[in-house]
Amino acid sequence: MIELLAQTGLNALYAASYTALVAVGLVLIFGVMGVINFAHGELFMLGAYAIVAVYADWNLPYLVAVAVGMTFVGIVGLGMERAFFRPLRDNPLGGLVASIGFLMILQALVSMGFGVRMEHVPPVTQDVIVITEKVRLPVFRLAVILAAVVLLASLWAFLKKTRFGWALRASAQDPEAAALQGISINQTARIAMFIGAALAGVAGALTAPLISVNPHMGHSVIVTAFIVIIVGGIGSLEGAVIVAVAYAFVHTFVTTFFDGVIADIVGLLLLLAVLIVKPTGLFGSADRA
Amino acid sequence: MAPPILEIDELTMRFGGLTAIDRLSFEVERGAIHGLIGPNGAGKTTTFNVVSGFYKPAGGEVRLRGETISGLRMHEVARRGVVRTFQHSTLFAELSVLENALVGTHMSFPPNIFAAMAGVDKANRRAARARAEEALDFFGLSRLADELAGDLPHGHQRALGMAVALAARPDVVLLDEPFTGMNPEETRRMMELMVKIRNTGVTILLVEHDMHAIMGLCDRITCMSFGRLLAEGNPQEIRHHPDVIEAYLGGARHVA
Amino acid sequence: MTKLAALLGFGAILLALPHALSFSQQEILVFLTINVLVVASYRLLTLTGEWSLGHVVIMGVGAYASALLSKRLGIYVPAAMLLGAGTAAMVALALSFPLFRMKGFYFLIGSFAAGEIIRLLWKRFREPFGGPKGIKKIDPMPDFDIGVYVFDFFEPISYYYFALAVVGVSLWVMWRIERSPVGLTFHAVHWQDRLAEASGVNVRAYRTLAFVLASGFAGLSGALLAHYIGTINPNSFDVEQMVFVLTWTIVGGTATFYGPILGCVVLTVLNEIVLREAGFEQMRPLIYGLIMILSVLFMPKGLESLVRGALSRRNANRKMTGETEATE
Numbered sequence: 001m002i003e004l005l006a007q008t009g010l011n012a013l014y015a016a017s018y019t020a021l022v023a024v025g026l027v028l029i030f031g032v033m034g035v036i037n038f039a040h041g042e043l044f045m046l047g048a049y050a051i052v053a054v055y056a057d058w059n060l061p062y063l064v065a066v067a068v069g070m071t072f073v074g075i076v077g078l079g080m081e082r083a084f085f086r087p088l089r090d091n092p093l094g095g096l097v098a099s100i101g102f103l104m105i106l107q108a109l110v111s112m113g114f115g116v117r118m119e120h121v122p123p124v125t126q127d128v129i130v131i132t133e134k135v136r137l138p139v140f141r142l143a144v145i146l147a148a149v150v151l152l153a154s155l156w157a158f159l160k161k162t163r164f165g166w167a168l169r170a171s172a173q174d175p176e177a178a179a180l181q182g183i184s185i186n187q188t189a190r191i192a193m194f195i196g197a198a199l200a201g202v203a204g205a206l207t208a209p210l211i212s213v214n215p216h217m218g219h220s221v222i223v224t225a226f227i228v229i230i231v232g233g234i235g236s237l238e239g240a241v242i243v244a245v246a247y248a249f250v251h252t253f254v255t256t257f258f259d260g261v262i263a264d265i266v267g268l269l270l271l272l273a274v275l276i277v278k279p280t281g282l283f284g285s286a287d288r289a
Numbered sequence: 290m291a292p293p294i295l296e297i298d299e300l301t302m303r304f305g306g307l308t309a310i311d312r313l314s315f316e317v318e319r320g321a322i323h324g325l326i327g328p329n330g331a332g333k334t335t336t337f338n339v340v341s342g343f344y345k346p347a348g349g350e351v352r353l354r355g356e357t358i359s360g361l362r363m364h365e366v367a368r369r370g371v372v373r374t375f376q377h378s379t380l381f382a383e384l385s386v387l388e389n390a391l392v393g394t395h396m397s398f399p400p401n402i403f404a405a406m407a408g409v410d411k412a413n414r415r416a417a418r419a420r421a422e423e424a425l426d427f428f429g430l431s432r433l434a435d436e437l438a439g440d441l442p443h444g445h446q447r448a449l450g451m452a453v454a455l456a457a458r459p460d461v462v463l464l465d466e467p468f469t470g471m472n473p474e475e476t477r478r479m480m481e482l483m484v485k486i487r488n489t490g491v492t493i494l495l496v497e498h499d500m501h502a503i504m505g506l507c508d509r510i511t512c513m514s515f516g517r518l519l520a521e522g523n524p525q526e527i528r529h530h531p532d533v534i535e536a537y538l539g540g541a542r543h544v545a
Numbered sequence: 546m547t548k549l550a551a552l553l554g555f556g557a558i559l560l561a562l563p564h565a566l567s568f569s570q571q572e573i574l575v576f577l578t579i580n581v582l583v584v585a586s587y588r589l590l591t592l593t594g595e596w597s598l599g600h601v602v603i604m605g606v607g608a609y610a611s612a613l614l615s616k617r618l619g620i621y622v623p624a625a626m627l628l629g630a631g632t633a634a635m636v637a638l639a640l641s642f643p644l645f646r647m648k649g650f651y652f653l654i655g656s657f658a659a660g661e662i663i664r665l666l667w668k669r670f671r672e673p674f675g676g677p678k679g680i681k682k683i684d685p686m687p688d689f690d691i692g693v694y695v696f697d698f699f700e701p702i703s704y705y706y707f708a709l710a711v712v713g714v715s716l717w718v719m720w721r722i723e724r725s726p727v728g729l730t731f732h733a734v735h736w737q738d739r740l741a742e743a744s745g746v747n748v749r750a751y752r753t754l755a756f757v758l759a760s761g762f763a764g765l766s767g768a769l770l771a772h773y774i775g776t777i778n779p780n781s782f783d784v785e786q787m788v789f790v791l792t793w794t795i796v797g798g799t800a801t802f803y804g805p806i807l808g809c810v811v812l813t814v815l816n817e818i819v820l821r822e823a824g825f826e827q828m829r830p831l832i833y834g835l836i837m838i839l840s841v842l843f844m845p846k847g848l849e850s851l852v853r854g855a856l857s858r859r860n861a862n863r864k865m866t867g868e869t870e871a872t873e
Contacts, residue, residue, distance in 0.1 A: 083838070084838055084841070084842060087842055088841065088842065088845075091841070091845055093596075093795060094795070094841040094842075094845055097791070097792060097795050097796070097837055097838075097841045098837065098838045098841050098842070100788050100791070100792065100834075100837065101792075101833075101834040101835065101836070101837030101838040101841075102834060102838060103834070104830040104831065104833060104834030104837070105830070105831050105834040105835060105838075107830060108827070108828060108829075108830040108831035108834065109831065111827070112827055112828070112831075219784070223661070223784075226654065226657075227658075230651075230654050234650075259669075261665050261668055261669045262669065264661070264665050265662055265665045265666070265669070268658045268659075268661050268662045268665070269662065271654070271655075271658045272643060272655060272658050272659060272662075275643075275646075275647055275651055275654065275655045275658070276643050276646050276647070276655075279646075279647055279651040341743060343739070362742070363739070363742040363743055364742045364743075364744075364745050364746055364747050364748065367742070367743055367744060367745035368745050372743060372744070372745075373743050374743075375739065375740065375743070379737060379739070379740050380737065380740065381732070381733055381736045381737050381740065382736065382737075383732070383736050384729075384732060384733070384736065388729055388732075391726070391729060392729065392730065392733040392740075392741060392744050392746070393744050395726075395730060395733075395741075395744050395745050395746050396744070396745035398726070400725060400726035400727040400729075400730055401727075402722065402725070402727045402754070402758075405721065405722060405725030405726065405727050406718055406721055406722065406725075408721070410725070410726070413726075414726060417726065453740070453744060454743075454744075457744055457745060
């Protein structure tokens with residue numbers, strides 16, 4: 001029993017790592033630009049397809065593929081900012097619809113380029129760390145967890161220690177005051193969008209070898225990310241990380257001991273409960289809605 | 290002496306650690322024009338918000354005709370006969386002037402969805418419309434009935450805000466800074482209208498900064514400072530009350 | 546008088562329309578008719594200012610209820626449809642207790658969560674919902690004869706006429722509600738809920754009323770759909786369908802009664818007929834997505850703003866000619 005718990009805990013930690021990356025990106029975009037990026041799951045999907053193309057098809061090293069995926073998706077994010085989020089800054093509902101439109105475009109492009117069938121990426125490494133007979137941690141999963149920790153730590157350092165990070169936090173808190181301080185809203189929006197998109201892309205790239213890659217894989221990712229950022233409190237990066245970990249644990253354990261659908265229902269019930277008791281989320285303070 | 294229509298009794302309101310109203314008590318006589326004044330931040334609007342049911346008080350009570358109304362929700366307070374206006378021009382800017390006044394008649398002529406679908410609510414609709422037109426007429430807004438409320442000039446918007454409240458035929462109307470943004474001529478006309486309203490039997494409680502209007506209009510004045518009762522009396526007494534002078538001069542010095 | 550003539554003419558066009566279409570286009574026409582009811586009911590919901598992401602699931606509640614009632618209990622299909630609508634309204638009433646503790650963005654997310662929970666319950670419980678495979682072989686509408694026309698529901702045309710009648714009556718009822726003092730109160734709650742409340746409006750009761758009414762009509766549209774296609778499953782009512790409803794509504798515009806209907810008709814015709822005929826089979830979602838982005842960028846007030854612009858120009862012309870007549 002203890003072994004089963006330990007194994008489930010390791011699985012949960014892995015799920016938490018990529019969930020946190022996606023959710024933090026979404027929070028960053030919402031915080032700075034005030035818009036819900038519905039296409040965030042498709043940015044995750046693009047990151048996964050970058051691995052299919054660069055690593056599986058062109059046989060370049062995996063790490064190169066991850067870097068290409070991250071940068072490419074970040075640049076796609078910049079394009080989204082310029083093409084519709086910026087002109088629709090005062091129209092959050094319009095921004096939401098535009099991102100839904102973009103989601104359809106991305107799905108269509110990928111379906112046309114790669115086909116709609118599932119892609120399987122060859123494993124990067126088959127090594128497994130055997131902790132006990134029944135508790136095993138594949139090395140690749142460990143690498144994903146570590147990569148997520150490193151990325152989130154460097155994002156944290158960037159936000160707290162650099163001038164750009166300061167500007168970003170300032171405009172997330174109060175865009176008008178930030179503009180008065182001489183912070184360019186366009187610039188902070190670009191930075192937020194690039195980082196947010198790149199985080200979704202890298203999450204997709206990191207998990208691609210472990211899941212089946214298909215053009216519609218973004219859907220379940222975005223639903224999870226929404227739950228996480230609402231429960232965590234929209235606009236709270238720390239909240240998103242903490243809730244991502246907590247949610248991954250609850251979901252993985254319920255899936256293991258009951259089934260996946262029940263786990264989804266439990267997650268949504270938690271979301272509803274939080275919305276009823278404290279609509280601003282567990283770690284949220286300012287009401288931006 | 291007749292019992293007061295509205296009693297504020299030991300009312301207390303806190304926001305976090307800040308006490309916005311501190312055991313405030315005063316009474317409003319039936320048929321009076323009663324002013325609530327005080328320097329900025331004295332807690333006048335907060336008092337309005339508690340009386341009208343927008344906030345629940347932390348302590349104390351508000352009684353209407355002896356019945357406790359504090360803690361009720363805003364529409365429940367309104368249904369008992371206390372209707373308020375808001376600071377600035379809070380209106381249904383996207384609706385026409387007539388439609389604004391029609392919303393004011395909601396309590397007297399409550400809509401019924403089944404009657405509306407069956408088309409048997411014609412009498413009700415006509416009566417509501419007559420009431421709304423009457424309220425507009427009273428404030429001289431009849432010829433603007435089809436304009437969008439948001440397009441009206443400021444003075445007319447304030448008048449429309451009062452027309453919406455008066456269309457409900459309240460016993461007590463709470464007016465939050467009714468003269469703000471009005472020129473002297475508009476203020477004078479509005480003062481005349483308020484006396485006319487009072488003469489129809491409506492009790493008026495108003496918050497206002499325009500001292501000239503307050504002194505000329507009110508039967509009785511309550512002055513607050515830092516959430517507490519500072520002084521109460523008729524305009525003459527308030528004008529010469531040393532604490533009131535001190536509070537306003539202190540405020541003025543602070544502003545300067 | 547001219548209004549009545551225009552209305553009759555429009556009705557005649559709607560009756561004649563299917564005869565000019567191919568079989569597959571007739572089927573699309575049936576779906577379009579049902580979807581018009583979905584978007585119109587969605588607008589009724591948004592009248593009080595709240596946007597829901599659970600509307601399509603509520604539609605599904607009507608579909609599941611009507612399908613199960615007719616299949617399991619043998620209830621006459623039209624009666625089952627009405628009961629399905631009633632079930633959807635009741636479910637909405639129950640959901641309103643937790644959901645209307647929230648407003649705005651939180652209501653949006655809350656309604657999504659509530660809808661997903663219902664959908665997952667269908668998926669999880671094979672009895673009675675059929676699990677992921679849903680319900681198959683749903684009883685079709687029984688054929689009937691009204692003297693001048695024999696309804697043979699094997700034909701899309703017959704079902705189209707039936708749906709047209711149901712949707713027409715529903716739209717008429719919604720139109721009357723919006724034009725009534727109840728509708729005015731909905732608008733008041735939307736634009737200034739505090740002032741409405743100070744005028745004695747029970748804001749929460751009116752929000753609930755709009756939600757329950759809209760859900761009833763959505764449930765009816767779901768029942769219409771279920772007995773037409775004969776098979777439903779949890780994925781028939783997923784977020785993707787909701788996104789379509791949202792898009793039709795926003796692209797059409799919500800300021801007028803006809804805005805969302807316009808959005809639904811124009812985008813459906815564009816997507817299902819123009820793009821299909823033009824041979825863009827695989828690229829359809831791409832072009833559709835592009836149209837969505839372009840329309841919110843360049844037509845933020847929706848398609849209805851074009852119509853209103855044209856109408857006000859015409860009225861301005863008429864007014865001018867009217868004034869010259871008066872001076873004569």
